[in-house]
Amino acid sequence: MMWNNEREALTDNAKKALQSEALKGLVKRAYDRIPFYTQKFDQLGLKPAHISSIEDITKLPFTNKTDLRDNYPFGMFAVPMSEVVETHTSSGTTGKPVIGGYTKKDIDLWSEVMARCLTMSGTAPSDIVHNAYGYGLFTGGLGVHYGARRIGATVIPVSGGNTKRQIMIMQDFGSTILTCTPSYTLYLAEVGEEMGIDFKGLPLRAGNFGAEPWSNNMRIEIENRLGLLALDIYGLTEIIGPGVGNECEQKTGVHLCDDHFYPEIINPDTGEVLPPGEVGELVITTLTKEATPLIRYRTRDITTLKPRKCACGRTSMRMERIMGRTDDMLIIRGVNVFPSQIEEVLVRIEGTEPHYQIVVDRVGSLDVLEILVEMNEKMISDEIKELEQVELKIKSEIESMLGIKVGVKLVEPKTIARSEGKAKRVFDKRTL
Amino acid sequence: MEITEVLGESDINLRALSLADTSDFGILRMIVDNIDKAVKVLKDKGFIVKETDVVAVEVPDKPGGLAQVLEVLCIANINVEYMYAFFEQPKDKALLIFRFEDPERAIEVLSAKGIQIAGGETLGIG
Numbered sequence: 001m002m003w004n005n006e007r008e009a010l011t012d013n014a015k016k017a018l019q020s021e022a023l024k025g026l027v028k029r030a031y032d033r034i035p036f037y038t039q040k041f042d043q044l045g046l047k048p049a050h051i052s053s054i055e056d057i058t059k060l061p062f063t064n065k066t067d068l069r070d071n072y073p074f075g076m077f078a079v080p081m082s083e084v085v086e087t088h089t090s091s092g093t094t095g096k097p098v099i100g101g102y103t104k105k106d107i108d109l110w111s112e113v114m115a116r117c118l119t120m121s122g123t124a125p126s127d128i129v130h131n132a133y134g135y136g137l138f139t140g141g142l143g144v145h146y147g148a149r150r151i152g153a154t155v156i157p158v159s160g161g162n163t164k165r166q167i168m169i170m171q172d173f174g175s176t177i178l179t180c181t182p183s184y185t186l187y188l189a190e191v192g193e194e195m196g197i198d199f200k201g202l203p204l205r206a207g208n209f210g211a212e213p214w215s216n217n218m219r220i221e222i223e224n225r226l227g228l229l230a231l232d233i234y235g236l237t238e239i240i241g242p243g244v245g246n247e248c249e250q251k252t253g254v255h256l257c258d259d260h261f262y263p264e265i266i267n268p269d270t271g272e273v274l275p276p277g278e279v280g281e282l283v284i285t286t287l288t289k290e291a292t293p294l295i296r297y298r299t300r301d302i303t304t305l306k307p308r309k310c311a312c313g314r315t316s317m318r319m320e321r322i323m324g325r326t327d328d329m330l331i332i333r334g335v336n337v338f339p340s341q342i343e344e345v346l347v348r349i350e351g352t353e354p355h356y357q358i359v360v361d362r363v364g365s366l367d368v369l370e371i372l373v374e375m376n377e378k379m380i381s382d383e384i385k386e387l388e389q390v391e392l393k394i395k396s397e398i399e400s401m402l403g404i405k406v407g408v409k410l411v412e413p414k415t416i417a418r419s420e421g422k423a424k425r426v427f428d429k430r431t432l
Numbered sequence: 433m434e435i436t437e438v439l440g441e442s443d444i445n446l447r448a449l450s451l452a453d454t455s456d457f458g459i460l461r462m463i464v465d466n467i468d469k470a471v472k473v474l475k476d477k478g479f480i481v482k483e484t485d486v487v488a489v490e491v492p493d494k495p496g497g498l499a500q501v502l503e504v505l506c507i508a509n510i511n512v513e514y515m516y517a518f519f520e521q522p523k524d525k526a527l528l529i530f531r532f533e534d535p536e537r538a539i540e541v542l543s544a545k546g547i548q549i550a551g552g553e554t555l556g557i558g
Contacts, residue, residue, distance in 0.1 A: 375457070380480045382461055382531065383513050384452055412457040413480050 003119035003151070004112070007259050008314045015315070018259055019054040022287035027051045027060070030293055033078040036071055037295065057262065057285060058273055062296045065098065068238065072096045079103055079291050088139045090237040100139065100237045101291035107146065109288060110240050113257045114147020117246035120255065121206040121231050123177050125152035130175035130204075132184060133211065134160040139241025140211050144179045147243065153177070160184070163191045171202060178207035182214040182222060182230075189225040200227035208233040210242060213322050213340065217347055219251075232321060238297055239284050245319065250311050253318030260288045263317055264296070265305050268326045279304045281326050282319065300326040302338065328426055330360055332367045335404050339425045342371060345397045349390075350378055355416045362430040370407040371398065374416050435460060435479065442473045447555050448529055450516035461516070463488075463529065465556050485535050488550040489542060493519060493526040501528060501547055508541040510534075520554075527555065 002008045010018065028048040030037040040061045041047065050059060068076060076099075077084065085104050089097035102110065123129060129148040133140030141159055148155045156173060158166055160180075167188065169175070178185065185207065192199055204226060210233035222230045234254045235242035245256035256263050261284050265274045268281040282299045286292075302325065306318040324338030331337070339358055346354035355374040360367060371394070379390045387410060395408040417424075439446060447463040464470040467483065474481045491497035498517070505512060513531040520527060527550055532538040539549055 375480060377480055377482070380482050382452075382459055382482060382484050384454060384459070385513070387454070387459075409456050414478060 001119055001122065001124075002312075002314065003116040007257075008116060008255070008316055010259065010315055012315070015259065016054055019262055019287060020052070022259075023054050023057060023262070023285070024048070024051055026285070026287055026293055026295065029078055029290075030295055034076060034293075036067060036076060054262065057264070057296065060285075060295050062271065062283065062298050063294050064298055065238070065300070068098050069096055073099055074101070076292050076294075077101050078293055084291050086142075088142070088237055088241060089137045097137075098238055099292070100239075100241065103290040106240070106290050109260060110143060110243055111146040111150040113240065113243035113260060114143050115150040116147075116257060117208060117233055117243055118144070118147045118151055118153070118177070118179075120246045120248045121177060121208050121229065122249070123148065123151055123153050123206075127151075127153040127176045128173055128203075129153050129155050129177045129179060130158060130166075130170055130173075131155055132158050132160060132166060132178065132180035132188075133242075139235065139237050140179075140181075143235065143241040143243055144208070148177075163188060164195065167192050167195060167197060170204070171197070174203045176203050176205050178204055178226070178228065179233075180207075180209065181211045182209040182218055183212060185209055185222050185226065185230075186218070189222070193225070199225065202227075204228050206231065208242075208246060210234055213324075215344065215347065216321070234319075234322070236299060236301075238292075238294060238299075239286055240289065244284070245316075248310060248312040248314065252310060253306050253320050255310065255314050255316045255318055258317045260286070262287050263305060263319065265303070266298075268298075268300075268302075268329070276305045276307045279323065282322075298326075302326060302329065330358070330369075330426065330428065332360065332369050332402075333404055335402060337369070337402055337404075341401055342398055345394065345401055346373060349394055349397065350376060355418075356425065357416050358426045360426070360428045360430055367430065368407065369404070370409060372409050372411050372416060374413055375410050376413065379410070434477070435474065438473055438477050438479075439464065439470060442469060444470045444473070445556065447557070448516065448518045448527070450514075450529075452514070461514075463555055463557070467557065484531065487530045487532060487535050487538055487542075488555055489528045489530060490520075490525050490548040490550045490554065491528060493524050497526055498528060501542065504542060504545045504547060505538070510538050510541060 031041050031048045044061060083103050084101045086102040088100045131144045133144055135141030135157055145155055145157060158169060206229040208231055219230045231247040232254055233242050233246045235244040239261055244261050245254040247254050264283040265280040266283050267274055274280045282301045282303050283296050284299060285296050286294050302323045303319045309315050324340040328339050329336055346356055357372045359370045381387055391408050391410050398406050445465040447465060449462040452459040471481050489501055491501060515528060515530045517526055517528045543549060
């Protein structure tokens with residue numbers, strides 16, 4: 001089932017025509033109204049008239065997160081404040097937050113793309129959407145809210161926190177669709193199980209989970225414990241919030257709403273555009289957004305694009321699950337290493353969320369990667385010999401995944417610092 | 433040390449212990465009088481605990497006591513993963529705690545040579 005058959009199953013030619021028209025309009029608006037882009041274009045000797053089709057997009061400059069910070073708070077707005085009806089910000093774990101502005105039409109666009117995403121998980125007017133994304137500056141709560149309302153479903157704006165009460169509401173109201181972060185979903189499962197709730201006996205049927213990276217193993221765990229279909233939703237404040245894309249029930253990648261958000265994959269080091277199937281940094285252009293349009297915004301998310309038509313009938317560009325962030329990509333002896341790859345091996349061996357730390361150092365002229373892994377119930381043994389074998393197993397599996405030599409050290413439980421928000425996994429001690 | 437405090441507060445008596453060290457972490461091996469309770473209180477405090485089967489052997493507390501046992505094991509080609517020893521004061525006996533890969537077979541071999549295997553009650557395990 002699609003929300004917007006016409007837009008989600010466009011032919012290649014029709015899509016190109018639509019994207020080209022929209023890009024021309026975007027470039028003109030950005031050049032005319034945002035001094036940052038005026039300056040950038042002028043530096044490159046670029047005029048809006050030079051852009052006549054979507055293929056010309058590679059002529060355009062990239063926009064970086066630092067550009068948004070430099071123009072904080074409203075420097076990237078393309079419309080006067082009288083036309084802005086809402087603003088949201090990123091969580092801003094480092095420094096000033098990133099701001100997204102919305103005109104009435106942008107809210108309309110957001111409702112449309114979120115309706116598409118929620119329809120992918122099967123949300124219909126008869127559904128009761130238990131929306132446990134936080135309401136507030138964070139885009140999650142209101143984004144889902146607008147989409148569910150557009151569909152005509154019943155929204156429970158339960159927001160985050162007070163988990164026992166959430167579970168009571170879920171039971172009493174008969175929630176059918178769950179929307180929240182994957183980690184909160186597992187927490188809900190844990191608390192519910194302690195309360196003796198049989199989730200499989202509840203009407204819950206599907207969920208759109210996102211706002212943080214998660215793995216396929218986590219999907220399986222969520223599906224097994226809650227008895228629902230768990231789909232990945234993708235978005236970021238800079239672009240619009242949730243609604244940039246969602247998985248359909250085929251689970252073969254996130255369908256991007258590419259009539260509004262044009263995706264490219266680039267080599268993060270050179271900026272060169274990579275062909276479909278190659279892994280690189282996702283770059284998005286907001287073709288139709290009014291208040292805070294962005295040209296070739298570097299998301300810093302690492303993934304790959306799949307252009308082929310999906311079995312669900314949609315022709316929209318799909319992307320693989322986010323594999324990591326360029327911010328935490330390490331280059332060790334010329335090899336790109338993502339903490340997520342190391343985590344994947346540890347999850348496989350330990351069977352649970354691992355506590356680990358990656359330490360990079362330079363000995364002489366050689367980069368050395370060492371991974372500290374906290375022991376847990378599953379790994380522990382009273383025999384040192386066996387512990388050494390565990391160490392060796394982790395080491396050889398990580399080495400075969402990365403293709404470089406690494407050191408692995410088991411450490412005592414609770415020696416690796418816990419963090420409330422995003423865990424700091426990587427310590428780069430190299431002085432380059 | 434925190435572990436011994438936790439056990440002391442919970443009224444759990446330590447019968448024997450040995451500490452194994454690597455450069456990165458320590459493993460404390462213990463025999464306690466109330467196993468289930470010890471496991472529970474330690475887990476509650478966030479320690480990682482694992483129960484392991486060991487074989488306790490009683491030998492006379494005199495020179496050559498251990499050598500005699502080891503000889504039997506050596507002839508039967510049984511590998512000792514690790515061991516430690518303690519005394520039983522009033523009885524003039526020493527207790528040897530062995531960790532074997534195959535405890536059943538070790539018990540068989542030792543018993544066949546007339547070496548006394550100590551039961552839980554000898555170690556004061558309730």
